[in-house]
Amino acid sequence: MNWLPEILSEKIPVGRWGKLFFDFLTANFAWFFDSIASALSSVLGGASAYLLMVPPLVLVILIAALAWFLQRSWKLALGVALGLLFIINQGLWKETIETVVLVVSAAAASMAIGVPVGIWAAHNPRVYHLLQPVLDLMQTMPTFVYLIPVLILFGLGVAPGLIVTVIFAAPAPIRLTYLGITSVPKPMLEAGEAFGATRRQLLWKVELPAALPTIMAGLTQCIMLSLSMVVIAALIGANGLGKPVVRALNSVNIPLGLEAGLAIVVLAIILDRMSRIGGGVRR
């Protein structure tokens, strides 16, 4: 009866093991993480710089045109243009472009990881069972906890911001791709098989088109989740709309906080409406 307190008093050194692991990574693979970090920051920084060279009004027109092209809606194009003009008016154009670049690349990376992984899990129940707890971990682990190791490995800047964002956002496209592929009606799959589809043809001609609306919902979710990370990304040195928010927080600057917050909301609405591709079409 006295073994119980003994076990309880003996603290399991989870924290120390983790630290040892990261010490090992930094000691042996620093070159690897450093090169990733510098590659990412030069790509993202370069993209922002290019976009900022374009006169803002021209870019506003281009983005509004893209909105029209994606959704065929004049109302949306007009709304997008007005929203962006408001942001320019608030003097947050540069930060907005940096955020857009971060969000779009994080969403692209999340989709590039999430869709194939989702398909893999859908075809392979074992993979799905293994993946399930990992996804739960990625989504429920407080972001600040994995900020620390990411910081250690990648240093300050836009690269760790991107990585943290992807860790947080990628589970959404994984889950939704899995959902989309596993809920393809059986008769459709059988029609494909009965007419002699290969596995590849089945994927490209039946499963993916059938799952497309769900996968696109994954894209929208992914963009929104990425956007919700801008403030945290700013904490570890990524530029963008998160920066003024953090600054406002530190200096208790209500007007600045409000302006930056509103810009984020406007951007969220624009990205959300523009990214609803393929959803609600047909079926």
Add this chain to the structure above:
Amino acid sequence: MTSAPVTHAVEFKDVDIVFGEEQRRALAMIDQGASREQILRETGAVLGCAGASLAIAEGEISVLMGLSGSGKSTLLRAVNLLNVPSRGTVMVKDGDRAVDVTACDKATLRRIRQERVAMVFQQFALLPWRTVAENVGFGLELAGVSASERKERVARQLQLVGLDQWAGKYAHELSGGMQQRVGLARAFATEAPILLMDEPFSALDPLIRTKLQDELLQLQKTLRKTIIFVSHDLEEALKIGNRISIMEGGRIVQTGAPEEIVLKPANDYVREFISNVNPMSVLTAWNVMRDRRDLEPAGEDGWLWLDRRNTTRFKVGPDGLVVAAEREGRPAAWVSCDDLDALPADAPFVFWASPGTPLKTVMLAMHRSQTAPVALLDDTSRFVGAIGIRDVLQGVLRRS
């Protein structure tokens, strides 16, 4: 795989299909003649079908019939290996040889599915993101047919099923009947000689169903496909099938021509099925006639009584042709019962029918001629037998 001459389009040989883990124990129980319920209770495996042997000739419409859950779909889907048999072979004609689909390699199976066996589904199974034309071309696309040839073949199929105006629409813009026409066109497009149809018309309302059945029969006259057709509706089976196999609890209990099923049900299950069938809808003159060799002679020189009451007699020449007829002692003309209304006004007459004439027409002819017997002539006008009123009654009351 085999070098024996191929006589059937599809041949099932002792096919058992078991769903579940305990395959071996379930198969052992099948060998002992266990029922589906026993197998489920003891092994947890579901018996899909057991001991199914059935040969389907080229150009034939073979119907699998039975209550829901009797294993019709399971057996049908073994032909293109959507269900994999646990035991037994399924031979499918492929050019001038037969392939055992349960043992062939993947490439062969794919070729069979692309070129030999096409399928029509109960719930249509169209792809909603594709237009009607793209759906019809689906099988061709999978088989790697070039876009230009595909376009031409799809247009031909759409014409065939009367949907050429709808090529650019999406499936959900079409009525159920039209959607299934797309399903038919998709199956026809691959030009596969074997067609699997799993209750293709069950999801349609009765009027449309009848219409599509008629259209299928019409198309079949020129297309001459080998069709395996699953149905739970006996009326449909009798109308469509050249042969019908009745399934019960995963086993085929009777196979035969429609009128054989109706006239000689193999067990109570089949009898139950046919109890509501109007025999008039399947019986023909052939099924109820008395053969000429069983007719009573009516004197010298080849005279024969057509009926038991001895009212009507024919004189049949050595070549089998009718030479003279007599009714109530007076010479009579013999008239086809296809022209019931073109009766000779003056002379007595006797109706004749062909073996395939529906019993209903024969009865109408009897009615018109004050219950005189009806003669049966084959397509070279030779006398083959006769039908008296008692033969009709026996046929209808199913006693033979």
